[in-house]
Amino acid sequence: MNLIETPIPDVKIxxxxxxGDERGFFMETFRDDWFKQNVANVDFVQDNHSKSKHGILRGLHYQLEHTQGKLVRVTSGEVYDVAVDMRKSSATFGKCVGVLLSAENKRQLWVPAGFAHGFYVTSEFAEFCYRCTDYYHPESEVSIRYDDPTIGINWPLVNGEAPSLSAKDTEGLDFKLAPSFD
Known part of the structure; x- marks a missing residue:
């Protein structure tokens, strides 16, 4: 596997x-010893898989308790995936990394604990898979506005149209009001 650094050192591609050959392809998507040595010394406890239509934006989410690190990838379609540093003591607090993940490029993004995470579907639909370092804990989940000007994410919105959001994400907090980690 090839490790690509990002502007936020803890976030990795x-x-x-x-x-591959005329029959198809093979790839190793995860190897515990390699991941622990090269990315982060964490254990994963839950795998998730979602499917979303074109124009849907999920996020920006994080949990204050049972904080999750996430290893994310797309198995069908394409998304623009974003990680936002919510660690107040970090030199990159409030900064973000955005990357296109697709079934075609087969890239994965490591989003460490202490980051808000979200994605926007740029293809007709996308299937999104992710491994988590802790269990989903809805009681402590926070949602930040996807369009918060303090963060300034440059989402590749199709035709500049507003994305489709869940009720929870429509009511997302401003970054300045959102709780952070020490």
């Missing part, structure tokens, strides 16, 4: 080695 992982490119698998893909072996």
């Amino acid at each position: 992982i490119e698998p080695r893909v072996f």
